[in-house]
Amino acid sequence: MAGSISVIGRTTRVHGRVTGAVDLEVQGFVEGDIAVGGDVTVDVHGMVGAGVRGRRLVVRGAVKGDLVGEEAVSLEDGARVVGDVRAPRVTIAPGALVRGFVQTGEAVESPSRAARPQSAARPASPAPAKTMAAPPARAPAPTPAAAVPAPAAKPAVRQTEAMTAVGGVTANSLPRRPPPPVVPALKKAKGQVAKRKER
Amino acid sequence: MAQTRTTARDADGRDARIGSAARVRGRVHGDGNLIVEGHVEGQLAIRGDLTIADGASVTVEIIEAHAVTIAGALEGDVAATGAVRLGASARVRGNLRGAAISMEEGARYSGRLDCEFDLPPELGGASRGETRGRTPARR
Amino acid sequence: MASTVIGAGITVEGDITTDEDVVVAGTVRGKLSAKEGITIEHGATVEADIVGGSLTIAGALTGNVTATERVDLQSGARVIGNVKASRVTIADGAQFKGNVDMDV
Numbered sequence: 001m002a003g004s005i006s007v008i009g010r011t012t013r014v015h016g017r018v019t020g021a022v023d024l025e026v027q028g029f030v031e032g033d034i035a036v037g038g039d040v041t042v043d044v045h046g047m048v049g050a051g052v053r054g055r056r057l058v059v060r061g062a063v064k065g066d067l068v069g070e071e072a073v074s075l076e077d078g079a080r081v082v083g084d085v086r087a088p089r090v091t092i093a094p095g096a097l098v099r100g101f102v103q104t105g106e107a108v109e110s111p112s113r114a115a116r117p118q119s120a121a122r123p124a125s126p127a128p129a130k131t132m133a134a135p136p137a138r139a140p141a142p143t144p145a146a147a148v149p150a151p152a153a154k155p156a157v158r159q160t161e162a163m164t165a166v167g168g169v170t171a172n173s174l175p176r177r178p179p180p181p182v183v184p185a186l187k188k189a190k191g192q193v194a195k196r197k198e199r
Numbered sequence: 200m201a202q203t204r205t206t207a208r209d210a211d212g213r214d215a216r217i218g219s220a221a222r223v224r225g226r227v228h229g230d231g232n233l234i235v236e237g238h239v240e241g242q243l244a245i246r247g248d249l250t251i252a253d254g255a256s257v258t259v260e261i262i263e264a265h266a267v268t269i270a271g272a273l274e275g276d277v278a279a280t281g282a283v284r285l286g287a288s289a290r291v292r293g294n295l296r297g298a299a300i301s302m303e304e305g306a307r308y309s310g311r312l313d314c315e316f317d318l319p320p321e322l323g324g325a326s327r328g329e330t331r332g333r334t335p336a337r338r
Numbered sequence: 339m340a341s342t343v344i345g346a347g348i349t350v351e352g353d354i355t356t357d358e359d360v361v362v363a364g365t366v367r368g369k370l371s372a373k374e375g376i377t378i379e380h381g382a383t384v385e386a387d388i389v390g391g392s393l394t395i396a397g398a399l400t401g402n403v404t405a406t407e408r409v410d411l412q413s414g415a416r417v418i419g420n421v422k423a424s425r426v427t428i429a430d431g432a433q434f435k436g437n438v439d440m441d442v
Contacts, residue, residue, distance in 0.1 A: 004345050004346065004347065005343070005345060006343050006344055006345035006347075006348040006364065007341070007342055007343045008342055009342035009356055009358045009359075009360075011342055011356050011357035011358050012342045012354060012355065012356035012357070012358065012360070013354070013355045013356070014350055014352055014353070014354050015352045015353040015354075015368075016350055016351045016352010016354075016368050017349075017350070017352060017355060018348065018350050019348070019351075020347045020348035020349050020364060020365075021347050022345050022346070022347040022348050022364075024348065028356070029340070031352075031379045032351075032352055036348070060436045123340075133415075199351070199442075
């Protein structure tokens with residue numbers, strides 16, 4: 001739709017989330033998630049510090065977060081991306097720099113459903129529902145989680161979402177990779193252990 | 200299973216070639232460039248550039264080469280000192296590391312890309328060693 | 339001059355700071371601060387304190403408004419909050435509830 005594109009200008013900094021059913025051009029700095037129904041362009045000077053979801057993503061700037069395109073993701077010369085890239089069509093031009101997991105050819109859920117990643121990413125099964133109710137009971141086991149429930153939950157959800165996406169892909173999953181754990185409760189503990197090992 | 204060692208030599212400046220009817224199971228290594236049009240299973244380590252042509256298939260643990268151009272099928276990791284390019288007909292599963300990595304629209308890919316670079320300071324600057332995605336960083 | 343446009347349909351939840359003009363036709367919840375002009379178009383919803391140079395408001399705003407130059411509330415504006423600027427105009431048809439401070 002002509003004229004309905006939103007622009008985050010070059011000197012503009014947004015500390016927060018951007019959502020909506022429109023096209024967006026980022027020339028400045030957005031520190032929160034971008035989840036829109038339209039196309040997103042990150043300009044050569046643009047910077048996004050979290051994930052970007054949209055229909056078609058074109059990145060010429062810097063992104064520290066996952067890029068998920070419903071139709072396509074295109075990384076052009078000048079792009080610097082640290083994060084996963086998922087779209088049915090992925091194009092990476094020479095000169096684009098990426099560090100992360102890249103997956104082409106997968107049907108990606110729409111941003112409106114992705115707004116609630118916990119329910120969208122998980123396959124329909126009763127186990128996740130139990131996990132959501134379980135945290136208070138499980139809190140005593142990993143003590144950092146009990147002390148700071150909100151930050152601890154966030155990385156666990158991210159890893160869970162990522163691992164469920166792998167489990168959901170049949171044709172493209174790597175044979176060498178171990179199958180994702182089936183028990184969501186274990187997933188959370190695994191994420192916690194992995195974070196401790198990294199330190 | 201017969202183990203073979205095939206040495207690819209760059210004779211008179213022409214590229215070494217594994218033809219489309221050839222099936223190699225074993226280790227392929229050499230100094231020059233190599234074009235794979237057939238099927239290779241095992242190990243691939245060359246000093247020069249590697250091309251996996253459309254219709255070719257390579258299944259290895261890891262490819263070591265300078266520049267790697269893929270138009271066929273590859274299952275395995277790539278550790279290139281030069282550029283890694285996936286053409287529109289490429290079908291690749293594996294982790295890629297190189298000086299530059301590119302893929303044309305239409306390429307089918309699943310795996311981890313690992314380029315060495317720093318994000319701008321506003322996004323945290325040097326973030327090498329940071330693991331995002333499912334596979335751990337290879338060291 | 340380049341400007342930032344928060345179009346109709348876009349929602350920004352958080353703080354926006356910029357050196358340039360801002361046009362809001364969508365929704366902003368949080369804070370908005372610009373060195374130059376801020377225009378809140380008819381149909382926009384802003385729940386934020388806004389600070390700018392010259393502010394033109396034709397939409398819905400809940401929050402405090404501080405301008406270094408002037409604030410113009412146009413017909414169709416619905417503003418709940420305090421306005422502080424050296425020049426303030428409230429057009430016929432604008433709805434306003436709050437204090438006006440013109441001692442700058």
